[in-house]
Amino acid sequence: MAARGDIRALFTGRRRFLVDAARVTGAAMVAGLGLAIYARQAYPLPADALRPPGALSEDEFLGACIRCGLCVRDCPYDTLDLARLGEGPATGTPYFTARRVPCEMCDDIPCIKACPTGALDHKLTDIGKAKMGIAVLVDQENCLNFLGLRCDVCYRVCPVIDKAITLETQHNPRSGKHAIFLPTVHAEACTGCGKCEKSCVLEEAAIKVLPLRLARGKLGEHYRIGWEEKERAGESLAAPDTEHQYNLPEGYRYESGGRGLVAPERKSP
Amino acid sequence: MIANRVIIGAEAIATKGWFRANRFLLARRTSQLGILALFLLGPLAGLWIVKGNLNSSLTLGVLPLTDPYVLLQGLVAQHWPELTAIVGAGIVLGFYFLVGGRVYCSWVCPINLVTDAAAWLRRRLGIVSVSRMPRATRQALLAVTLLVSAVTGTVAWEFINPVSMFHRGLIFGPGLAWAVVLAVFLFDAFVSPRGWCSHLCPVGAFYGVVGRASLMRVRAQRRAQCNDCGDCYQICPEPQVIRAPLKGEAGAGPVIRDSACTNCGRCIDVCSKDVFVLGTCFSKNESPTAGSAAGPEPHPAAVTQDAPGGCRPPARHSLTLAK
Numbered sequence: 403m404a405a406r407g408d409i410r411a412l413f414t415g416r417r418r419f420l421v422d423a424a425r426v427t428g429a430a431m432v433a434g435l436g437l438a439i440y441a442r443q444a445y446p447l448p449a450d451a452l453r454p455p456g457a458l459s460e461d462e463f464l465g466a467c468i469r470c471g472l473c474v475r476d477c478p479y480d481t482l483d484l485a486r487l488g489e490g491p492a493t494g495t496p497y498f499t500a501r502r503v504p505c506e507m508c509d510d511i512p513c514i515k516a517c518p519t520g521a522l523d524h525k526l527t528d529i530g531k532a533k534m535g536i537a538v539l540v541d542q543e544n545c546l547n548f549l550g551l552r553c554d555v556c557y558r559v560c561p562v563i564d565k566a567i568t569l570e571t572q573h574n575p576r577s578g579k580h581a582i583f584l585p586t587v588h589a590e591a592c593t594g595c596g597k598c599e600k601s602c603v604l605e606e607a608a609i610k611v612l613p614l615r616l617a618r619g620k621l622g623e624h625y626r627i628g629w630e631e632k633e634r635a636g637e638s639l640a641a642p643d644t645e646h647q648y649n650l651p652e653g654y655r656y657e658s659g660g661r662g663l664v665a666p667e668r669k670s671p
Numbered sequence: 672m673i674a675n676r677v678i679i680g681a682e683a684i685a686t687k688g689w690f691r692a693n694r695f696l697l698a699r700r701t702s703q704l705g706i707l708a709l710f711l712l713g714p715l716a717g718l719w720i721v722k723g724n725l726n727s728s729l730t731l732g733v734l735p736l737t738d739p740y741v742l743l744q745g746l747v748a749q750h751w752p753e754l755t756a757i758v759g760a761g762i763v764l765g766f767y768f769l770v771g772g773r774v775y776c777s778w779v780c781p782i783n784l785v786t787d788a789a790a791w792l793r794r795r796l797g798i799v800s801v802s803r804m805p806r807a808t809r810q811a812l813l814a815v816t817l818l819v820s821a822v823t824g825t826v827a828w829e830f831i832n833p834v835s836m837f838h839r840g841l842i843f844g845p846g847l848a849w850a851v852v853l854a855v856f857l858f859d860a861f862v863s864p865r866g867w868c869s870h871l872c873p874v875g876a877f878y879g880v881v882g883r884a885s886l887m888r889v890r891a892q893r894r895a896q897c898n899d900c901g902d903c904y905q906i907c908p909e910p911q912v913i914r915a916p917l918k919g920e921a922g923a924g925p926v927i928r929d930s931a932c933t934n935c936g937r938c939i940d941v942c943s944k945d946v947f948v949l950g951t952c953f954s955k956n957e958s959p960t961a962g963s964a965a966g967p968e969p970h971p972a973a974v975t976q977d978a979p980g981g982c983r984p985p986a987r988h989s990l991t992l993a994k
Contacts, residue, residue, distance in 0.1 A: 430814070430815045438823055462822060465745055467826070468825070469724075486847070487851065492825075518753055521750075
């Protein structure tokens with residue numbers, strides 16, 4: 403009978419409180435660890451999901467966005483949507499897919515004004531400075547301009563035409579007598595609005611807006627570009643800056659950055 | 672089993688009529704569905720009275736309302752919000768401080784419709800079991816969600832919060848949120864009675880903290896008339912809050928002070944003796960004569976003064992984690 407009393411003592415009074423407290427704490431810790439792992443997994447945003455203009459960097463954004471959808475409601479072009487559970491971005495956070503509906507770059511940026519927490523940074527007042535992503539011509543082999551045609555659509559629709567996308571000419575070796583107009587993105591001016599990706603005439607866009615982490619390379623911190631340093635300093639830092647010696651046939655000259663190889667003038671017979 | 676089942680509140684319906692025995696339930700459903708309708712009028716009918724969702728909304732373009740628990744997670748994740756969210760959270764905090772923190776749970780939260788349906792199904796099927804989870808699990812979970820928010824730098828609970836997922840799903844499109852809501856229903860109906868709202872949900876735990884000293888309270892005003900039918904205990908999602916004020920245990924006054932009480936008023940509905948009323952925490956004396964004049968003599972405990980302590984919940988004399 404004493405044994406039964408002992409067992410009952412396990413479930414009463416202080417003992418019971420301690421057991422219950424341990425269970426509660428244990429259960430909460432298990433839930434917390436699961437939640438922490440799940441939360442960490444949400445970090446890398448899918449490559450085709452773009453955040454609204456002014457969005458903080460993804461790790462800051464997930465601590466600032468309260469998933470209210472007010473930005474979605476104030477977007478006049480129905481560009482934005484809240485991620486549903488099971489879609490790529492963290493559930494309830496706003497995003498858009500450029501190929502579906504791109505950002506129209508409103509001057510007054512109503513989505514940022516609507517954000518109650520500043521997950522969309524209220525300091526961004528010039529939509530031209532937005533960095534939702536960077537357009538990248540990911541498939542040169544299928545781009546019509548690279549094939550030598552004059553599609554030019556991505557260039558024409560770009561809201562920052564001739565700054566964010568330019569057409570760079572190049573000899574077309576296939577025909578031997580035409581030019582190729584290469585659509586070329588300049589990341590400094592590109593806002594990542596996605597109009598180029600949306601309007602690409604191919605079945606699958608050859609130009610795509612990628613998040614900055616995927617779109618950009620980065621020089622080593624120690625790396626210095628010689629000609630920039632030279633210009634800044636007014637002289638070469640790798641002294642002495644000697645002129646290159648050319649070993650040329652008699653009478654020939656080489657103008658660096660100028661005419662190139664210059665033949666001696668021939669006296670007409 | 673089912674043949675023996677007694678419908679809770681049957682006596683109340685017999686004595687007070689169906690409407691008076693269900694008026695708080697009807698009012699609550701009106702409130703829950705009305706709030707949902709306000710949010711849905713925009714996307715469905717283009718009538719933008721309220722924009723956003725329960726996490727943060729803007730009413731008529733001027734009134735910001737923000738869920739303080741969600742904002743708190745953002746704060747511990749080290750993000751300082753814009754003024755709009757702070758003002759919105761302040762208004763919400765003030766409101767629930769006055770009317771009772773967990774009024775959110777029973778009058779606003781859409782998941783309450785789901786868990787009430789699960790509780791109803793349990794009663795219909797005669798599933799009798801006790802939850803093995805201590806009710807304090809939710810407080811622990813509340814603490815843990817804030818800890819995880821701080822460690823991961825995210826608004827952590829929002830990754831899996833069924834409350835906001837359900838509400839957002841209805842307004843912005845569900846995705847797989849329906850599966851989460853179904854899981855809550857099945858859990859409550861078959862695994863653990865009142866498992867979600869009364870044991871696990873950290874949102875409810877948070878609002879419980881908000882309402883610890885709130886003014887609006889249910890009172891066992893005419894507790895002397897109690898005939899011990901037990902209907903209030905059976906219907907109450909947090910039955911542990913009733914005993915002391917109803918029975919005057921340890922000199923307790925008639926005010927239900929426990930912050931777990933959701934002010935749902937269902938006990939008022941199902942009581943055939945009109946023991947409970949909704950009032951403020953300031954009432955000092957009960958009024959045994961306010962009911963039927965031919966009522967029984969007041970219980971000895973009935974005439975005692977209200978226990979001191981203002982609107983705060985009673986101090987726990989013993990260490991218990993009520994189940």
